[in-house]
Each structure stands twice: as structure tokens, then as C-alpha cells.
Amino acid sequence: MVSRKRVFDLLRTINSASCQCPAHGYRGNFQVSNATPDKDYAFEIKCSTVRYGLGVTREVGLDLVNLQAKNVCIMTDANLVNLSPVKAVLDSLTKNGINYKVYDKVRVEPTDTSFKDAIKFAKEGSFDSFVAVGGGSVMDTCKAANLYYCDPDADFLDYVNAPVGKGKAVDVQLKPMIAIPTTSGTGSETTGVSIFDYEEIHAKTGISHGALRPILALIDPLHTLTLPEKVSNYAGFDIFCHALESFTAIPYTERGPAPPNPALRPAYQGSNPISDVWARFCLQLLEKYFARAVYRADDLEARSNMHLAATMAGVGIGNAGVHLCHGLAYPIAGNVKSFVPQDYGSSPIIPHGLSVVVTAPAVFRFTGASDPDKHLEAASLLGKDISNKRRDDAGKVLADTILLYMDVMKIENGLSGLGYARDDIPDLVKGALPQKRLLNIAPLPQSEEDLSRLLEDSLTIY
Numbered sequence: 001m002v003s004r005k006r007v008f009d010l011l012r013t014i015n016s017a018s019c020q021c022p023a024h025g026y027r028g029n030f031q032v033s034n035a036t037p038d039k040d041y042a043f044e045i046k047c048s049t050v051r052y053g054l055g056v057t058r059e060v061g062l063d064l065v066n067l068q069a070k071n072v073c074i075m076t077d078a079n080l081v082n083l084s085p086v087k088a089v090l091d092s093l094t095k096n097g098i099n100y101k102v103y104d105k106v107r108v109e110p111t112d113t114s115f116k117d118a119i120k121f122a123k124e125g126s127f128d129s130f131v132a133v134g135g136g137s138v139m140d141t142c143k144a145a146n147l148y149y150c151d152p153d154a155d156f157l158d159y160v161n162a163p164v165g166k167g168k169a170v171d172v173q174l175k176p177m178i179a180i181p182t183t184s185g186t187g188s189e190t191t192g193v194s195i196f197d198y199e200e201i202h203a204k205t206g207i208s209h210g211a212l213r214p215i216l217a218l219i220d221p222l223h224t225l226t227l228p229e230k231v232s233n234y235a236g237f238d239i240f241c242h243a244l245e246s247f248t249a250i251p252y253t254e255r256g257p258a259p260p261n262p263a264l265r266p267a268y269q270g271s272n273p274i275s276d277v278w279a280r281f282c283l284q285l286l287e288k289y290f291a292r293a294v295y296r297a298d299d300l301e302a303r304s305n306m307h308l309a310a311t312m313a314g315v316g317i318g319n320a321g322v323h324l325c326h327g328l329a330y331p332i333a334g335n336v337k338s339f340v341p342q343d344y345g346s347s348p349i350i351p352h353g354l355s356v357v358v359t360a361p362a363v364f365r366f367t368g369a370s371d372p373d374k375h376l377e378a379a380s381l382l383g384k385d386i387s388n389k390r391r392d393d394a395g396k397v398l399a400d401t402i403l404l405y406m407d408v409m410k411i412e413n414g415l416s417g418l419g420y421a422r423d424d425i426p427d428l429v430k431g432a433l434p435q436k437r438l439l440n441i442a443p444l445p446q447s448e449e450d451l452s453r454l455l456e457d458s459l460t461i462y
């Protein structure tokens, strides 16, 4: 029989010889307070299951069989319904004997009115699952249709982000949704976010809750081969800004207060080491493939990598968040006058990626001082030689790098190129101010005057 003292001696020896790293070296010295800290101390990473592969759409029918789906709501838009991505989905469902109905009236850059039309369609069916085949407009519309289908008595504004709506947490069980992105841009396939233009305020807002996140995303690069040049271009700048904004967002330890309940930790938590990995990887892919993907429609390697980059950046923003470019973009898109972009139909719209990137040079000149090293690193990942650059110039260095990309991609010359003038700036600021969820994620606080100056600096950019 070994003595009690001998056992304790042995345990002490094992303990002192064991790993001292933070992961294994815990000695029971830390005190976790019960009080809610002013600043957050934790972050979490959530993501849809993503499956990537050339032609992987052919598996969707079997995925639905595995889910025991019997009646599926397919959502897409009027253009895509005639193209190969939707055909591939329908073939797979037919082959696997799954019943479905197709809603093909999704509006490009959806509004509350177009959301409500899709919700009505969903409520008229008795669906047990949803499949979105399309870009961000389709995926976001499908998320909203699923939500209000599952909570039929909810008022539309109940779930819309505060202060525009009531920002109610989702406590109903949603039906499984599979997302099949056909643009390389939004990353909506990985996020619990659904964005629409709220016509009453001429600005975008959204619904943001983890319950909206698709259970599965099928990332099939084959779908990118039909992408028109401008869609590839503007959606690519959405990826670009997702990566830059999530990388430069306020660190999660600076965002506060910590939530009193982990279920209340916001989706947009601030930059963190895991989101940074996605952002860095994504910036490298953009440096290598962005221009090739835009200008060479048959460059499968470039387009496949952009498709991957979009999902990667989606994981980054879905957890770290985006800030000023997106906050300012929402009224820029919402107040559109007569700008009709090529490849997006005949209605005046400012495609999301364009509305976002147009202020990017001004935004990053402004945020550069918050973390010069990260701004320089981002410029370097995008291909800029930063060896002789001063930390004081970090914002300008990144802004100049962004401008080079915008020039190569023939982006319009600032807000004036999109139909705006100096007189419009007060309205744009008014539309940006309610975007607290985004503005709070910026690495520097901003006054109304700051927002106004960022927009003025974006009137002409070259």
C-alpha cells in the first residue's frame, strides 16, 4: 500500500514537470469573476458546413434525401432560373425523387417588399426545407422566407436589426436551408445575416441571427463560369472589403460589454486570431486571382479560387464583422438615383460590392492610425512592397493599394461617378448613422463629421 504522502509527492512532481504553456499549464490561479466585464474577453467562430468541389451541386439531391426532405422550396432569380446552376440543382432533385417548387422572383438587391413576396410564396407551400441557388440576393431572401415561414405570426420588423426594427432574437426552429452560391462575393452561405433595402429609410438593414445560417453550403466553382464580367468585378470587391474590414475591425477584446449570456454575444465580434487567418488567406488569393477572374471568364483556376475566397471571407466577416465601408454602403445603395450598371438588368441599382468599395480608400486612410502594422500587412498581402513604408503612412499606403485595384478593375470615379453630389452627403450620413452594429465594429470611433468627411473624400477618387 502506497502512503498518502507518497501519492501527493508524486502528483506534485508530475504537475511541476508538465507543460507550462497556457493551454496545458493551468494551475488554478485564474479567478473568473461573475460580473459582466466592460470589455469582451472571448470570441467564438460559427460557420455553416461548407463543401467545396467542382460539380458538387450534383450531391444536393442526396443531401435532401439524407435530411428526409419531402417538399423543398427552391429560391432563385429570374435570370438564374434559365442557367446551368439551377438546372444542376433541379436535375439532382428529380434524380432523387424529391418534390419541389421554384420561386424565381428574387429581386437583385432585395427590398422589404421583395422579401415579403418571397415570404408569401413560402407560406403558401408546406415546405420542410429550403435551397437557395444564387448570389447574396437569393440567399438572403431565402433566409428571410424560412424565418417568417417558421414564425408566421411575427411582424416583419420584429426580427429586423434595431434601431430600425425590434432586433428580436430568433427562438423558433427554422427549416434546414442549403445554400448554393453562384456569385463569388457575399459569403452569405456561411453567415446568419440577411440584408435588404428598407425602402422607407432609403438604406439597407438586415436580420442577423445565427439561426438563419444555412446548415450546408455547396461551393461549386462550375457556377462561376457563367458570371458576367461586371458581376464578377463588383462581387469581387465585396470579398475584398470583407477581408479588409474584418482584418482591421476593432479587436474583440476592445468591444464591450461582454454579453451577460453567451447566447447574446453578437455575430459581429471584432477582429480575432481565427477570422484573421481567413482574411489573410483571402487577401493572398485576391492578389493572385482577382483580375484574372474578372477579365478571363474561362479561367477556371482563377474563378475557382475567387469562389473559395468568397467563402473564406464570409467566415471572417460572419464572426469578426465589417465596419465603415459597409456602414456607408447601405445608404449609398439605398439612395440610388439613375445609375444602371452593366450586367445587372435595367433597373437603377448600385451593386453591393461597388457601393462598398467606393469609400474604401477614404475609410482605410482614416483607420490606418488604429493599427498601422495590420494596415501595412494588408497592403503587403495585396502585393504592395512595404519595405520602405513608414508606419505613419500605413492608412495611405493601404488606400493607394486599393486604388490600384479599383483602377485595374475600371471602378467608377467615386460617388460622383455613381450619380451623387456634395448636396447628397447629409442624406447619406443620415442613412449611415443607424448602422450601429457596423459602425461600432470600426477600429476608431467616428463622429457625424467624420462620416461626412469620408463621403466627401469619396466624391472623386482618382
Ligand SMILES: NC(=O)c1ccc[n+]([C@@H]2O[C@H](COP(=O)([O-])OP(=O)(O)OC[C@H]3O[C@@H](n4cnc5c(N)ncnc54)[C@H](O)[C@@H]3O)[C@@H](O)[C@H]2O)c1
Binding pocket: 077, 079, 080, 083, 085, 108, 109, 110, 134, 135, 136, 137, 138, 140, 182, 183, 184, 185, 186, 187, 188, 191, 193, 194, 195, 196, 204, 223, 224, 225, 226, 227, 228, 231, 235, 238, 343, 344, 345, 352, 353
Ligand atoms: N448576408 C450576407 O452576409 C451578405 C454579405 C454581403 C452582401 N450581401 C447582400 O447580397 C446582395 C448582393 O449579392 P451578389 O453580389 O451575390 O449578387 P446578386 O445576388 O445580387 O446577383 C447579381 C446578378 O448576377 C446574376 N448572377 C448571379 N450568379 C450568376 C451566375 N453564376 N451566372 C450568371 N449570372 C449570375 C444575378 O442573376 C443578378 O442579375 C446584396 O443585397 C448585399 O447586400 C449579403
Ligand SMILES: [Fe+2]
Binding pocket: 186, 238, 242, 326, 352, 356
Ligand atoms: Fe458585403
